[in-house]
Amino acid sequence: xxxxxxxxxxxxxxxxxxxxxxxxxxxxxxxxxxxxxxxxxxxxxxxxxxxxxxxxxxxxxxxxxxxxxxxxxxxxxxxxxxxxxxxxxxxxxxxxxxxxxxxxxxxxxxxxxxxxxxxxxxxxxxxxxxxxxxxxxxxxxxxxxxxxxxxxxxxxxxxxxxxxxxxxxxxxxxxxxxxxxxxxxxxxxxxxxxxxxxxxxxxxxxxxxxxxxxxxxxxxxxxx
Numbered sequence: 001x002x003x004x005x006x007x008x009x010x011x012x013x014x015x016x017x018x019x020x021x022x023x024x025x026x027x028x029x030x031x032x033x034x035x036x037x038x039x040x041x042x043x044x045x046x047x048x049x050x051x052x053x054x055x056x057x058x059x060x061x062x063x064x065x066x067x068x069x070x071x072x073x074x075x076x077x078x079x080x081x082x083x084x085x086x087x088x089x090x091x092x093x094x095x096x097x098x099x100x101x102x103x104x105x106x107x108x109x110x111x112x113x114x115x116x117x118x119x120x121x122x123x124x125x126x127x128x129x130x131x132x133x134x135x136x137x138x139x140x141x142x143x144x145x146x147x148x149x150x151x152x153x154x155x156x157x158x159x160x161x162x163x164x165x166x167x168x169x170x171x172x173x174x175x176x177x178x179x180x181x182x183x184x185x186x187x188x189x190x191x192x193x194x195x196x197x198x199x200x201x202x203x204x205x206x207x208x209x210x211x212x213x214x215x216x217x218x219x220x221x222x223x224x
Contacts, residue, residue: 083113127203140190170195
C-alpha cells in the first residue's frame with residue numbers, strides 16, 4: 001500500500017469510527033434502576049446521565065420520597081414499588097432497554113422476581129451487583145453472605161443478557177481507578193477498597209457499551 005492509500009484508508013476508518021460513536025450517542029435508551037437509594041445509587045445515576053445525553057432513567061424504589069432531589073429532572077421518572085411485587089414490576093418495565101440492580105436483603109427472591117418480570121416485559125439486559133468472593137476467587141476461603149452466592153447462580157441460570165459485577169469493599173474516594181477480572185480468574189488486590197465512582201463507571205460501560213454480556217466481572221482497585 002502506498003503512502004497516499006494508507007492515509008486515505010486511515011481517514012476512512014477514522015470517519016467510520018466517529019460515525020459509529022455518534023450513532024451510539026444518538027440512540028435513545030431507557031434504563032431501569034433498582035437500588036437508587038442505596039450507597040451506589042447516586043453514583044450510578046450520575047454516571048449513566050453523563051455517559052449518554054439520550055439516556056432516560058426510571059428509579060423504582062420502596063421509599064421513593066428519598067429521591068425527591070431528582071423529581072424535577074426531565075430525564076428521570078420515579079416509581080414507588082417493591083421488587084418482590086412481580087406484577088407491578090412487570091408493568092413498570094414496559095419499554096425499558098436495560099436494568100441495573102444494586103440491591104440488598106432477600107437477594108435470591110428478588111432475583112427470581114426480577115427475572116420473571118423482565119421475561120414478561122421482554123427486557124433482556126441486566127447488570128447485577130454482587131460481591132467479590134462468590135466463587136472463592138479470592139483464594140483464602142472467605143465467602144460473602146450466602147444470598148450473594150445463591151442470587152448470582154439464579155442470575156447465571158437465567159436466559160437474560162446479564163452482567164454480574166463483583167466489587168470489593170467500597171470507598172468514597174473521588175476517583176475512577178479500577179481493573180476487571182472475569183469469572184474464572186483470580187480476584188486481584190483483594191485487600192484494597194474500590195471507589196463507588198469506579199463501580200458506577202463500569203456499570204455505565206456495561207449498559208451503554210454492552211460490556212460483559214453473559215459474564216461475571218470482578219472489579220478492584222489496581223495495586224500500586
